[in-house]
Amino acid sequence: MTNIILNADSYKASHYRQYPEGTSQVSSYIEPRGGQYDKALFFGLQMFIKSYLTTPLTHQDVDEAKEILEAHGVPFNEAGWRHIVDTHQGFLPIKIQALPEGSVVPISNALVQVINTDPKCAWLTSYVETALLRAIWYPTTVATVSYHCKCIIKRYLGETADSLDGLEFKLHDFGARGATTEEAAAIGGAAHLLNFMGTDTLSAIMAARRNYAATMPGFSIPAAEHSTITAWGKSGEKAAYENMLKQFSGPGKLVAVVSDSYDLWHAIDHIWGEELKSLVENSGGTLVIRPDSGEPVEVVTTTIEKLMDKFGYRTNSKGYRVLPDCVRVIQGDGIAENAIEEILSAMKTKQQSAENIAFGMGGALLQKLDRDTMQFAMKASAVKVKGLWHDVFKDPVTDHGKRSKKGRLAVVNDPVKGVRTVRENDLGGRENLLKTVFKNGQLLIEQSFDEIKANIS
Structure with a gap:
């Protein structure tokens, strides 16, 4: 208007x-x-x-x-x-x-x-x-929600990790498609970028650049969606994952792959953890596995546990277990402020460091809030x-x-x-x-x- x-x-x-x-x-x-x-x-x-x-x-x-x-x-x-x-x-x-x-x-x-x-x-x-x-x-309100999420993540990193490295990339904005308008996505997404540097909301980048002289306030990485995995068919799931690694992985690079199109546990235990394990370990980059269904606390902690069974782990100075640098997890389904707290608390109980996880937040970041x-x-x-x-x-x-x-x-x-x-x-x-x-x-x-x-x- x-x-x-x-x-x-x-x-x-x-x-x-x-x-x-x-x-x-x-x-x-x-x-x-x-x-x-x-x-x-x-x-x-x-x-x-x-x-x-x-x-x-x-x-x-x-x-x-x-x-x-x-x-x-x-x-x-x-x-x-x-x-x-x-x-x-x-x-x-x-x-x-x-x-x-x-x-x-x-x-x-x-x-x-x-x-x-x-x-x-x-x-x-x-x-x-x-x-x-x-x-x-x-x-x-968006900036405040994002700020308090950062406080939670920072607290758990302080308790279970050796440093706060990577904190600004621990909560990624997945909210563009769930916002009421492009303008809302731009405004709310820019507010999130005050606290974190991970976003898939391009409108937010433009809002920060045009209104606040930002250069590049946020970043993203190559990532799969269900259509790019299921297009290969169920029998081609391994080939779809292997293609992601060949196309986007490499020294210092990150690539995220949604892995629950069919059976998340089979994907971790057999495809990632056996058939493609050496490719993951020798890529020089980091594979970020994304579960996208199920009860978040159980799914995240089980995913990390299974990845540790397959790829091993180290124990940091605070006594918490950390996956090798070649593999990490991002949870973007069902994420809100309370879910972040619940997941990180459960991980802590299981001696899993907060270093292992990043979060993606959509509707709860840009949409599930109002003036009240x-x-x-x-x-x-x-x-x-x-x-x-x-x-x-x-x-x-x-x-x-x-x-x-x-x-x-x-x-x-x-x-x-x-x-x-x-x-x-x-x-x-x-x-x-x-x-x-x-x-x-x-x-x-x-x-x-x-x-x-x-x-x-």
Whole structure:
């Protein structure tokens, strides 16, 4: 949707008539209020600004919106939108403050604050809620899910491996085909790449390059799918696997082969572990075997055990068993955050190092989440009426968890209490972590992908 006027909930169109007489400014903020995580990894605002706020509205956009909204049954603020085109050359007269992208902060802190800069456009602050909130909650939630998965994997590597080498390739994005749209795959996939460097979502690569000056933020390897294996027929399963090794294996190379088209255990015990064993061992590269069905915990631990029976293993300094470098496992079926924890816990119990496994995550990474996963909301916290600022807040008696913040806000890093949101007039001499990143059509602070990754702690 290139017309920002129509990138909104329908009822927003009537709100310009609903504010008190003399309202000249409305200040709102975006925060994750709760949900299943205690920390949020903020990401995605710059993508939205570049895509939607740096292209000016035109009178043709206003004409289109007028036709649609009036036919739709809601009032249209034609004078207000024409004023923006004529007075501001079509750029929205708003100021957006935000934390640096890549910030990892406790929930219930303001990530973004928005205010109109033209007193004739007080209605505009909340009008952009639909588009702006969506632009924040989705990539931030994906980045947060990915971040917490990384914390789990890092913990198990720390407990069962000699080093954290390869951590950034331990969770691969398999989610492109399960995303609702290509844009969702691009935005969510880019968020994942803040934490890991493995992806098959090409749209994510392009989003990071176009919006954050990334060079090559993610990587993939040659990999088989069921069609390229079953095309050889059941009797040709060995030939299909052998072809994968001949085509793609070699010194320092990785190749992934789905191995459960028929009988995973037969494939491991006889084809990989006997008939093609010497080819695997002498390739100089790494074969990554992918199971793709069954109960994940049992399948993964049994797969690793059977591969150790056939290819051997070494015991690392922490007492956990590691497959030889020529063979590894990737599990991409049924993977979500809880499944990663369960699989790695079971592997640890069986003295299998986390070095042996990588994961592929699809729907649970890019799709099985929503705005309520982290209870995101954008709320007005202050209004200026007839020259005076007034606090604005909600505190529903039926759900105090939806209580909103009051006043113009700031975010500080308190040496005792950590990162927290305070009233702007209570800043004192402390630095406000909310910086003005956009004003009246101009992107004022631009972050690179590498800078954002460096912010993550």
